Amino acid sequence: MIKLSIDDLPVEVPNGTTVLEAARRINIHIPTLCAYQELNHFPGACRVCLVECDRSRSLVASCVFPVAEGMKIWTHTERVRKARRAVVEFLLSDHPDDCQLCQKNGACELQAIAEQVGVRKIRVNRSDLSRHQIDSSSEALRRDPAKCIYCLRCVAVCAQVQGVNLLTPAGRGFDARVVPALGLDLADSNCTYCGQCAVVCPTGAIVEKDDTERVWAALADPQKHVIVQEAPAVRAQLGEEFGMDPGSLVTGQMIAALRRLGFDQVFDTNFAADLTIMEEGHELLQRVKQNGVLPMMTSCCPGWIKFVEHFYPSLIPNLSTCKSPQQMFGAIAKTYYAQIAGVDPKDIFVVSIMPCTAKKYEAARPEMCDSGFRDVDVVITTRELGRMIRGAGLDFVSLPDEDYDPPMGQYSGAGTIFGATGGVMEAALRTAYAVVTGKTMPNLDIQQVRGLAGVKEAALEVGKLGQVRVAVAHGLANARKLMDRVIAGTTDYHFIEIMACPGGCVGGGGQPLPASEEKLRLRAEALYRDDALVQKVRESHMNPAILALYEHFLREPLGYRSHGLLHTKYTERGE
Amino acid sequence: MERVEESSGAEFSAQQWQDVDGIIDQHRGQPGALIPVLEEVQAVTGYLPAVVQRRVARGLGLPLSRVYGVVTFYSFFTMKPRGRHQIRICTGTACHVRGAQRNVNQLKTSLGIEIGECTDDREFGLETVRCLGACGLAPVLVIDQDTHRQVKKEQLPQILRQYQGAAEVSEG
Numbered sequence: 001m002i003k004l005s006i007d008d009l010p011v012e013v014p015n016g017t018t019v020l021e022a023a024r025r026i027n028i029h030i031p032t033l034c035a036y037q038e039l040n041h042f043p044g045a046c047r048v049c050l051v052e053c054d055r056s057r058s059l060v061a062s063c064v065f066p067v068a069e070g071m072k073i074w075t076h077t078e079r080v081r082k083a084r085r086a087v088v089e090f091l092l093s094d095h096p097d098d099c100q101l102c103q104k105n106g107a108c109e110l111q112a113i114a115e116q117v118g119v120r121k122i123r124v125n126r127s128d129l130s131r132h133q134i135d136s137s138s139e140a141l142r143r144d145p146a147k148c149i150y151c152l153r154c155v156a157v158c159a160q161v162q163g164v165n166l167l168t169p170a171g172r173g174f175d176a177r178v179v180p181a182l183g184l185d186l187a188d189s190n191c192t193y194c195g196q197c198a199v200v201c202p203t204g205a206i207v208e209k210d211d212t213e214r215v216w217a218a219l220a221d222p223q224k225h226v227i228v229q230e231a232p233a234v235r236a237q238l239g240e241e242f243g244m245d246p247g248s249l250v251t252g253q254m255i256a257a258l259r260r261l262g263f264d265q266v267f268d269t270n271f272a273a274d275l276t277i278m279e280e281g282h283e284l285l286q287r288v289k290q291n292g293v294l295p296m297m298t299s300c301c302p303g304w305i306k307f308v309e310h311f312y313p314s315l316i317p318n319l320s321t322c323k324s325p326q327q328m329f330g331a332i333a334k335t336y337y338a339q340i341a342g343v344d345p346k347d348i349f350v351v352s353i354m355p356c357t358a359k360k361y362e363a364a365r366p367e368m369c370d371s372g373f374r375d376v377d378v379v380i381t382t383r384e385l386g387r388m389i390r391g392a393g394l395d396f397v398s399l400p401d402e403d404y405d406p407p408m409g410q411y412s413g414a415g416t417i418f419g420a421t422g423g424v425m426e427a428a429l430r431t432a433y434a435v436v437t438g439k440t441m442p443n444l445d446i447q448q449v450r451g452l453a454g455v456k457e458a459a460l461e462v463g464k465l466g467q468v469r470v471a472v473a474h475g476l477a478n479a480r481k482l483m484d485r486v487i488a489g490t491t492d493y494h495f496i497e498i499m500a501c502p503g504g505c506v507g508g509g510g511q512p513l514p515a516s517e518e519k520l521r522l523r524a525e526a527l528y529r530d531d532a533l534v535q536k537v538r539e540s541h542m543n544p545a546i547l548a549l550y551e552h553f554l555r556e557p558l559g560y561r562s563h564g565l566l567h568t569k570y571t572e573r574g575e
Numbered sequence: 576m577e578r579v580e581e582s583s584g585a586e587f588s589a590q591q592w593q594d595v596d597g598i599i600d601q602h603r604g605q606p607g608a609l610i611p612v613l614e615e616v617q618a619v620t621g622y623l624p625a626v627v628q629r630r631v632a633r634g635l636g637l638p639l640s641r642v643y644g645v646v647t648f649y650s651f652f653t654m655k656p657r658g659r660h661q662i663r664i665c666t667g668t669a670c671h672v673r674g675a676q677r678n679v680n681q682l683k684t685s686l687g688i689e690i691g692e693c694t695d696d697r698e699f700g701l702e703t704v705r706c707l708g709a710c711g712l713a714p715v716l717v718i719d720q721d722t723h724r725q726v727k728k729e730q731l732p733q734i735l736r737q738y739q740g741a742a743e744v745s746e747g
């Protein structure tokens with residue numbers, strides 16, 4: 001252990017601890033900007049965390065400076081405060097000054113730091129920012145390099161967590177910036193649109209594409225019958241947009257808010273998640289019985305799908321042909337629902353609320369129009385819905401609980417856990433077990449596939465099928481490890497679930513900010529609570545609305561209509 | 576960041592590609608191989624366009640972003656073809672004061688290219704450089720190994736003509 005003093009207070013920490021960390025132990029919070037604890041990312045780039053040290057003539061960056069025996073540190077002397085302010089002034093001098101117009105306004109860490117260190121004027125010349133170009137080439141994300149402060153968090157998350165390695169610092173000096181490889185626009189690159197870079201970016205340099213105006217326009221159009229679906233994870237995230245505790249389950253208030261915004265029908269993606277399980281579960285059984293391509297891999301996550309299309313094209317035949325719940329919802333809404341509601345499908349406008357940026361891209365994929373129309377018209381993220389609710393002046397926290405509309409709002413507990421890593425697997429196994437044995441699984445909670453371990457495995461006896469071996473991974477870097485093993489032929493799984501984002505969709509690119517692993521855990525717990533305590537039906541094949549859909553419209557899983565509406569194919573895209 | 580044009584790589588001969596692959600093979604698996612590989616490859620291909628960067632990345636098993644990051648960091652790597660005659664204009668303070676910018680503009684118009692580019696026939700390439708340390712001779716420009724001193728924009732067509740092969744240079 002090392003003994004030192006910080007602001008004349010004694011502190012004892014293990015060797016190798018940084019000054020920043022040591023200060024935190026005694027509740028002194030030195031301001032930081034480039035550092036990102038969750039990624040263990042301390043590039044020492046921004047110099048906001050400067051402190052005075054008796055061992056050094058110049059100020060030191062506390063986030064990378066290790067403690068030493070007897071060292072004396074001062075964190076807010078006159079000298080320190082002046083230097084910090086100068087550092088932030090310098091950052092601001094090379095940054096746009098129209099915060100009011102920025103999508104990150106109010107959630108920006110650069111704003112917060114400027115406030116914390118008390119910048120009131122900028123004494124250096126502002127640089128010309130016209131050298132930068134906005135990249136709005138993709139449906140999912142918008143890059144505004146003029147707002148980049150070069151913290152390299154996005155580079156770290158894209159490489160270490162996602163294994164995509166697309167973003168990189170490039171150039172040097174005045175020309176230095178962070179860009180996709182070859183300076184490509186995102187739409188021309190192998191970006192998966194997972195949005196994890198937007199989650200960690202402290203400023204407005206990478207943000208979700210804001211589509212809220214398109215939703216407002218549809219709501220204002222009397223000709224349109226506007227229906228909305230919300231992904232499982234949204235009900236476990238949305239409360240945070242309004243200051244509620246992480247892990248608050250706000251299903252009823254979310255539904256009330258959506259009604260007040262003016263949606264004609266408030267349905268639920270969870271309904272379509274149950275539908276996905278019916279199709280995907282039967283597809284798995286068919287592949288196992290008929291010696292089809294195994295392991296079968298889930299296809300709910302568009303980030304994962306694009307990742308396979310770019311990096312593992314040889315595994316495309318392993319992907320389930322099932323569309324994601326979002327897209328199944330759209331295809332059913334503009335056919336079956338149009339029919340039973342007596343609405344012309346051309347007037348139906350489907351809005352999705354997703355924890356996800358990649359879903360924006362998925363809805364825009366050219367093949368996603370099997371209903372004869374664009375199946376899903378607009379996708380907005382949890383953050384964007386938060387913006388709309390605030391824009392409408394609704395006091396979310398005091399809204400009463402309301403219930404979804406039938407029939408496409410009804411869902412089972414199996415549908416709701418899709419939002420957490422392992423949830424699709426658990427839901428599928430519940431139904432596969434029942435289809436094969438005719439009985440409900442003795443214990444519906446499959447603990448082995450829950451939780452935040454990067455790769456999880458389980459083996460389950462499923463009646464006459466024998467042992468079914470499964471694996472689950474989240475975060476594309478973990479998926480990569482698993483896929484390399486599949487390609488090497490060293491695995492014998494039947495079924496693999498992959499979610500691109502850490503923790504699954506609860507940690508999606510559209511989640512409320514700031515993110516943390518603790519929040520992932522709490523949000524997942526909320527979904528498991530919804531499954532175990534709130535929903536009466538916990539298996540997809542027991543959802544009465546799903547049974548009615550098959551009886552009156554689809555007839556049978558993998559049937560003729562299902563093939564036309566609910567299944568899809570994939571495209572090899574090159575690295 | 577300058578955007579790299581994607582091309583098929585047809586401009587390089589089979590022999591050039593073979594040499595490139597040979598260089599990659601020689602260094603594969605060595606730590607720190609990237610920079611020497613890029614140097615040797617650039618000596619073969621003349622410059623490092625997207626196709627070449629992709630080939631190096633795949634060959635060494637490195638992310639393309641790593642290769643691109645290194646190529647843009649070191650000024651001796653170039654992603655644009657260089658001309659047979661490379662024109663380097665000093666834009667240091669002394670040259671700037673004495674009208675270097677006029678020369679830059681004149682050359683851009685008469686060659687029809689931007690800084691960092693070269694003419695379609697690859698005859699001339701144009702770049703600006705920081706102070707060449709010849710401030711007494713400002714404004715200075717260097718073509719290949721020759722230093723041209725106190726250059727006025729009216730003299731430029733004349734100067735270019737000395738280097739010109741078949742290529743036409745319009746007098747703008």
Ligand code: SF4
Nearest residue numbers: 158191192194195197
């Ligand atoms: S969206 Fe995901 S894959 Fe694309 S650049 Fe960001 S982190 Fe990388």
Ligand code: SF4
Nearest residue numbers: 148149151152154201
């Ligand atoms: S884009 Fe955002 S996360 Fe990436 S380096 Fe710039 S400021 Fe940091």
Ligand code: SF4
Nearest residue numbers: 301303356501505508
């Ligand atoms: S894990 Fe969920 S939030 Fe993340 S990309 Fe996939 S579908 Fe979107």
Ligand code: FES
Nearest residue numbers: 044046047049063
């Ligand atoms: S937080 Fe320490 S250098 Fe950025």
